Amino acid sequence: MFRRNRGKGNYAYTVARVKAKKSLLLKEEDYEKMLMMTVPEISRYISEAGYSKEMADLAGRLSGLNLLEHATYLNMAKVFGSILLSATGELYEMVSAYLDKWDVWNLKVILRGKSYGLDADGLREDLVPAGKLSAESLEKLIAFDSDDDILANFGKMAHVNFPQEILAAYKASGNLGVIEDFLEKIHYERLIHSIDLSSRPSHLFHDYIREEVDMKNFETILKLKAEGIHGEQVMKYLIHGGRGIDDRMLAVLANAEDINSMASEAAQLKFGEEIKGALETNDVREAVLSLRKYEREKAKKFSRLYPLSVIPVIDYMINKEYEVRNIRVIARGMESGMDRDIIKGLLVI
Amino acid sequence: MALEGEAAGIAAIGAGLAVGLTGIGAGMGEKDVGAAAVGAMTEDRSIFGTAMIFMVIPETIVIFGLVIAIIILFAL
Numbered sequence: 001m002f003r004r005n006r007g008k009g010n011y012a013y014t015v016a017r018v019k020a021k022k023s024l025l026l027k028e029e030d031y032e033k034m035l036m037m038t039v040p041e042i043s044r045y046i047s048e049a050g051y052s053k054e055m056a057d058l059a060g061r062l063s064g065l066n067l068l069e070h071a072t073y074l075n076m077a078k079v080f081g082s083i084l085l086s087a088t089g090e091l092y093e094m095v096s097a098y099l100d101k102w103d104v105w106n107l108k109v110i111l112r113g114k115s116y117g118l119d120a121d122g123l124r125e126d127l128v129p130a131g132k133l134s135a136e137s138l139e140k141l142i143a144f145d146s147d148d149d150i151l152a153n154f155g156k157m158a159h160v161n162f163p164q165e166i167l168a169a170y171k172a173s174g175n176l177g178v179i180e181d182f183l184e185k186i187h188y189e190r191l192i193h194s195i196d197l198s199s200r201p202s203h204l205f206h207d208y209i210r211e212e213v214d215m216k217n218f219e220t221i222l223k224l225k226a227e228g229i230h231g232e233q234v235m236k237y238l239i240h241g242g243r244g245i246d247d248r249m250l251a252v253l254a255n256a257e258d259i260n261s262m263a264s265e266a267a268q269l270k271f272g273e274e275i276k277g278a279l280e281t282n283d284v285r286e287a288v289l290s291l292r293k294y295e296r297e298k299a300k301k302f303s304r305l306y307p308l309s310v311i312p313v314i315d316y317m318i319n320k321e322y323e324v325r326n327i328r329v330i331a332r333g334m335e336s337g338m339d340r341d342i343i344k345g346l347l348v349i
Numbered sequence: 350m351a352l353e354g355e356a357a358g359i360a361a362i363g364a365g366l367a368v369g370l371t372g373i374g375a376g377m378g379e380k381d382v383g384a385a386a387v388g389a390m391t392e393d394r395s396i397f398g399t400a401m402i403f404m405v406i407p408e409t410i411v412i413f414g415l416v417i418a419i420i421i422l423f424a425l
Contacts, residue, residue: 016385020392086388308381 009091371414
């Protein structure tokens, strides 16, 4: 009864830390203020809201939008790294598995950036070294010239075996989407399989990730439908192991004629009510935004129901990610002279 | 009326259990409260006072145990 199980994880400590961090995130009124500012003013504003160290560190090398974009990603990576450092036991394992998605993100950035001829500095701006790969490992990947070398070394670093047919398909078409989809799939499948279901917190995490897979699949189907892609073609891109959408339902959704005809099947899903309006009006952008808002609400609800679990940590990470995304959307929008109402519509608040 | 012999011994064991078990209970409660308090203070040092109050709350259980022990030892 009194045995201290070091393997269980320090939920109370880590959750209290992330809750304190969450209280410092930007609120809706902050975004309202930022929508009235220019990029330098936004930079100054976020410096006072917790990004000061990164802004000061990078101010010598970068300026304007570049400084803001690089500093926000760097800050996010540092914050996620500090959460990982403070976690122990199974909590560490779960947070670490969740953060692996940033390795996939970083590889995508490097491959895409190189295909568009971006230089090393340009690539670094979009990297988020919050996953298992350290900043040094990412530097090594940036230094390689050919995609083959990058993929081979990434495979060694992240323990990913790229199947020959995937590599062949990539070489034949030059389409990076094949690699990206494979990595995305492998990330979620690994994540679902890596969760040891022996305790209540890990069960919760398992359910949570499976629901995330549902949302990811639904978003993929929506986007492909908008491009006029149906049936088997869609199935290739989907991730198995979701919670509410089984393989049969995936097939039905993939074979639906258009977005509107997905509405009846979607009504059975947990997020059916949230996206109903957007599906009826065939508005993919609105449907995706509604899904993201639902994801945020779900994380918030779960974190209140189960305060001593990994969910409050995930909830914070999702909120931080959206904060950084919102800051970048506002800054880019204001820089390009977009209408304020349009920018506001793109924010996930 | 003071207890004597075997009864006094059992009463002393009872008093010991009252303090000991409540102490363990308070410790178990404080484990999570303390960890959370330190975690929150790492992010925001200004909450030291509030965190301290929360830390002390589980200690009240020991006081209950101590009162019972005193009653057993001196009032019976």
